[in-house]
Amino acid sequence: MDFSPDSSNPNLNITFYPDNLDPVTEFELSDYLMLDGGVFEEDSSSQSIASSEKGLGGANEISGATSKTPIMQTEAREKKLEQRHRVAFITKSEIEVMDDGYKWRKYGKKPVKNSPNPRNYYKCSSGGCNVKKRIERDRDDHSYVITTYEGSHNHYSPFTVYYNQMPPNAWT
DNA sequence: CGATTTTGACCAGCGC
DNA sequence: GCGCTGGTCAAAATCG
Numbered sequence: 001m002d003f004s005p006d007s008s009n010p011n012l013n014i015t016f017y018p019d020n021l022d023p024v025t026e027f028e029l030s031d032y033l034m035l036d037g038g039v040f041e042e043d044s045s046s047q048s049i050a051s052s053e054k055g056l057g058g059a060n061e062i063s064g065a066t067s068k069t070p071i072m073q074t075e076a077r078e079k080k081l082e083q084r085h086r087v088a089f090i091t092k093s094e095i096e097v098m099d100d101g102y103k104w105r106k107y108g109k110k111p112v113k114n115s116p117n118p119r120n121y122y123k124c125s126s127g128g129c130n131v132k133k134r135i136e137r138d139r140d141d142h143s144y145v146i147t148t149y150e151g152s153h154n155h156y157s158p159f160t161v162y163y164n165q166m167p168p169n170a171w172t
Numbered sequence: 173c174g175a176t177t178t179t180g181a182c183c184a185g186c187g188c
Numbered sequence: 189g190c191g192c193t194g195g196t197c198a199a200a201a202t203c204g
Contacts, residue, residue, distance in 0.1 A: 103176095105175085105176060105177085106176075106177055106178080107177090107195095107196065107197075107198095108178095108179090108195065108196060108197080109177095109178080109179075110193090110194065110195070112194090113192095113193070113194090119194090119195095121195070121196075125175085125176080134195095
Protein backbone atom coordinates (compact mmCIF):
# COMPACT_ATOMS: atom_id res chain seq x y z
CA MET A 1 0.00 0.00 0.00
CA ASP A 2 2.95 2.22 0.25
CA PHE A 3 3.27 2.16 -3.43
CA SER A 4 1.09 3.16 -6.24
CA PRO A 5 0.95 0.53 -8.94
CA ASP A 6 1.11 3.12 -11.60
CA SER A 7 3.64 5.74 -10.82
CA SER A 8 6.31 4.15 -8.73
CA ASN A 9 6.36 0.74 -10.29
CA PRO A 10 7.37 1.02 -13.89
CA ASN A 11 8.49 -2.55 -13.91
CA LEU A 12 5.21 -4.05 -12.92
CA ASN A 13 3.61 -4.62 -16.19
CA ILE A 14 1.27 -6.82 -17.98
CA THR A 15 3.92 -7.28 -20.55
CA PHE A 16 5.83 -9.14 -17.97
CA TYR A 17 3.49 -12.02 -18.14
CA PRO A 18 3.29 -13.38 -21.67
CA ASP A 19 5.84 -15.66 -23.19
CA ASN A 20 8.58 -13.23 -23.90
CA LEU A 21 9.75 -10.96 -21.21
CA ASP A 22 9.52 -7.39 -22.11
CA PRO A 23 12.67 -5.35 -22.10
CA VAL A 24 10.78 -2.95 -19.93
CA THR A 25 11.07 -5.19 -16.94
CA GLU A 26 13.47 -3.47 -14.70
CA PHE A 27 14.36 -6.35 -12.53
CA GLU A 28 16.33 -9.30 -13.68
CA LEU A 29 15.96 -12.85 -12.67
CA SER A 30 19.37 -13.53 -11.35
CA ASP A 31 18.55 -16.81 -9.90
CA TYR A 32 15.63 -19.04 -9.54
CA LEU A 33 15.30 -22.39 -8.04
CA MET A 34 12.48 -24.75 -7.74
CA LEU A 35 11.92 -26.68 -4.63
CA ASP A 36 9.35 -29.34 -4.74
CA GLY A 37 8.65 -31.04 -1.49
CA GLY A 38 8.19 -34.76 -2.05
CA VAL A 39 4.71 -34.80 -3.36
CA PHE A 40 2.67 -37.88 -3.01
CA GLU A 41 1.73 -38.20 -6.61
CA GLU A 42 4.03 -37.29 -9.41
CA ASP A 43 2.41 -33.99 -9.60
CA SER A 44 3.98 -32.29 -12.54
CA SER A 45 1.90 -29.24 -11.93
CA SER A 46 4.69 -27.81 -9.91
CA GLN A 47 6.78 -27.69 -12.99
CA SER A 48 4.10 -26.11 -15.03
CA ILE A 49 4.09 -23.38 -12.46
CA ALA A 50 7.65 -22.59 -13.14
CA SER A 51 7.41 -22.73 -16.87
CA SER A 52 3.99 -21.74 -18.00
CA GLU A 53 2.19 -20.20 -15.13
CA LYS A 54 4.98 -17.94 -14.15
CA GLY A 55 5.79 -17.28 -17.72
CA LEU A 56 9.36 -16.91 -16.70
CA GLY A 57 10.64 -20.38 -17.18
CA GLY A 58 10.53 -20.48 -20.92
CA ALA A 59 13.81 -19.20 -22.15
CA ASN A 60 15.39 -18.65 -18.82
CA GLU A 61 18.68 -20.15 -18.06
CA ILE A 62 18.68 -21.80 -14.73
CA SER A 63 22.10 -20.51 -14.06
CA GLY A 64 23.62 -22.32 -11.17
CA ALA A 65 21.03 -22.00 -8.53
CA THR A 66 23.73 -22.12 -5.96
CA SER A 67 25.65 -18.96 -6.56
CA LYS A 68 24.14 -16.92 -3.82
CA THR A 69 21.43 -18.78 -2.09
CA PRO A 70 20.97 -18.76 1.62
CA ILE A 71 17.74 -20.41 0.62
CA MET A 72 19.46 -23.66 0.24
CA GLN A 73 19.35 -23.88 3.96
CA THR A 74 15.63 -23.89 3.96
CA GLU A 75 15.86 -27.00 1.91
CA ALA A 76 16.45 -28.81 5.13
CA ARG A 77 13.11 -27.91 6.52
CA GLU A 78 11.67 -28.76 3.18
CA LYS A 79 11.55 -32.38 4.14
CA LYS A 80 9.00 -31.92 6.80
CA LEU A 81 6.76 -29.92 4.60
CA GLU A 82 5.34 -32.47 2.27
CA GLN A 83 2.85 -32.06 -0.50
CA ARG A 84 3.55 -28.41 -0.90
CA HIS A 85 4.56 -27.00 -4.20
CA ARG A 86 7.13 -24.40 -3.56
CA VAL A 87 8.79 -22.22 -6.04
CA ALA A 88 11.39 -19.79 -4.93
CA PHE A 89 12.59 -16.88 -6.96
CA ILE A 90 15.45 -14.61 -6.30
CA THR A 91 14.88 -11.39 -8.04
CA LYS A 92 16.94 -8.30 -8.34
CA SER A 93 14.62 -5.44 -7.79
CA GLU A 94 14.13 -2.43 -5.65
CA ILE A 95 10.53 -3.28 -5.28
CA GLU A 96 9.74 -6.40 -3.42
CA VAL A 97 6.13 -6.75 -4.30
CA MET A 98 5.86 -7.76 -7.88
CA ASP A 99 2.57 -7.89 -9.62
CA ASP A 100 2.32 -11.28 -11.17
CA GLY A 101 -1.28 -10.84 -12.11
CA TYR A 102 -2.85 -12.20 -9.00
CA LYS A 103 -4.40 -10.32 -6.16
CA TRP A 104 -2.39 -10.80 -3.03
CA ARG A 105 -3.60 -9.99 0.43
CA LYS A 106 -0.99 -9.54 3.07
CA TYR A 107 -1.69 -11.49 6.21
CA GLY A 108 1.44 -11.25 8.22
CA LYS A 109 4.88 -9.85 8.75
CA LYS A 110 7.77 -11.18 10.73
CA PRO A 111 11.29 -10.09 11.46
CA VAL A 112 13.79 -12.54 10.10
CA LYS A 113 16.58 -13.85 12.20
CA ASN A 114 20.00 -12.99 10.84
CA SER A 115 18.48 -10.25 8.85
CA PRO A 116 17.35 -6.72 9.59
CA ASN A 117 14.67 -7.11 7.01
CA PRO A 118 11.15 -8.23 7.72
CA ARG A 119 9.43 -10.98 5.83
CA ASN A 120 5.98 -10.55 4.41
CA TYR A 121 3.31 -13.15 3.98
CA TYR A 122 0.71 -12.92 1.29
CA LYS A 123 -2.26 -14.99 0.28
CA CYS A 124 -4.14 -15.07 -2.99
CA SER A 125 -7.36 -13.21 -2.40
CA SER A 126 -9.25 -14.88 -5.18
CA GLY A 127 -12.11 -17.00 -3.98
CA GLY A 128 -11.27 -20.56 -3.16
CA CYS A 129 -7.67 -20.06 -4.03
CA ASN A 130 -5.35 -20.52 -1.14
CA VAL A 131 -1.97 -19.95 -2.63
CA LYS A 132 0.57 -18.41 -0.38
CA LYS A 133 3.48 -16.21 -1.12
CA ARG A 134 6.38 -15.15 1.00
CA ILE A 135 8.53 -12.20 0.25
CA GLU A 136 11.78 -11.35 1.87
CA ARG A 137 14.85 -9.35 1.04
CA ASP A 138 18.25 -10.87 0.82
CA ARG A 139 20.11 -10.03 3.96
CA ASP A 140 23.36 -9.46 2.16
CA ASP A 141 22.19 -7.69 -0.91
CA HIS A 142 19.28 -5.45 -0.30
CA SER A 143 18.87 -5.29 -4.00
CA TYR A 144 17.77 -8.89 -4.13
CA VAL A 145 14.34 -10.05 -3.25
CA ILE A 146 13.41 -13.59 -2.47
CA THR A 147 9.93 -14.59 -3.45
CA THR A 148 8.52 -17.95 -2.54
CA TYR A 149 5.26 -19.25 -3.89
CA GLU A 150 3.48 -22.06 -2.17
CA GLY A 151 0.68 -24.02 -3.76
CA SER A 152 -1.04 -23.71 -7.08
CA HIS A 153 -3.84 -21.45 -8.15
CA ASN A 154 -7.31 -22.76 -8.79
CA HIS A 155 -7.86 -20.21 -11.42
CA TYR A 156 -6.06 -18.38 -14.12
CA SER A 157 -4.39 -15.15 -13.55
CA PRO A 158 -6.47 -12.22 -14.70
CA PHE A 159 -3.60 -11.34 -16.95
CA THR A 160 -3.58 -14.74 -18.49
CA VAL A 161 -7.24 -14.43 -19.18
CA TYR A 162 -6.75 -11.16 -20.93
CA TYR A 163 -3.91 -12.57 -22.85
CA ASN A 164 -5.95 -15.48 -24.06
CA GLN A 165 -8.80 -13.29 -25.09
CA MET A 166 -6.68 -10.92 -27.01
CA PRO A 167 -5.54 -11.27 -30.57
CA PRO A 168 -1.96 -12.47 -30.86
CA ASN A 169 -0.58 -9.12 -31.84
CA ALA A 170 -2.44 -7.09 -29.31
CA TRP A 171 0.73 -6.86 -27.31
CA THR A 172 2.75 -4.87 -29.71
C1' DC B 173 -18.74 0.98 2.07
C1' DG B 174 -15.94 -2.88 0.94
C1' DA B 175 -11.54 -4.56 0.68
C1' DT B 176 -6.98 -4.57 2.25
C1' DT B 177 -3.02 -3.48 5.51
C1' DT B 178 -1.23 -3.27 10.06
C1' DT B 179 0.38 -5.07 14.13
C1' DG B 180 0.45 -7.74 18.16
C1' DA B 181 -1.05 -11.98 20.00
C1' DC B 182 -1.44 -16.70 19.48
C1' DC B 183 -0.04 -21.45 18.25
C1' DA B 184 2.63 -25.38 16.85
C1' DG B 185 6.99 -27.69 15.95
C1' DC B 186 11.85 -28.30 17.25
C1' DG B 187 16.04 -28.32 19.89
C1' DC B 188 18.14 -28.49 24.11
C1' DG C 189 9.43 -29.08 30.10
C1' DC C 190 10.94 -24.62 28.44
C1' DG C 191 12.06 -21.37 25.29
C1' DC C 192 12.75 -20.00 20.66
C1' DT C 193 11.37 -19.39 15.91
C1' DG C 194 8.45 -19.21 12.14
C1' DG C 195 3.81 -18.95 10.54
C1' DT C 196 -1.07 -17.52 10.99
C1' DC C 197 -5.11 -15.06 12.92
C1' DA C 198 -7.85 -11.36 13.99
C1' DA C 199 -9.28 -6.70 15.32
C1' DA C 200 -8.63 -2.11 14.30
C1' DA C 201 -7.17 1.21 11.05
C1' DT C 202 -6.72 2.81 6.45
C1' DC C 203 -7.43 3.34 1.46
C1' DG C 204 -9.93 4.03 -2.75
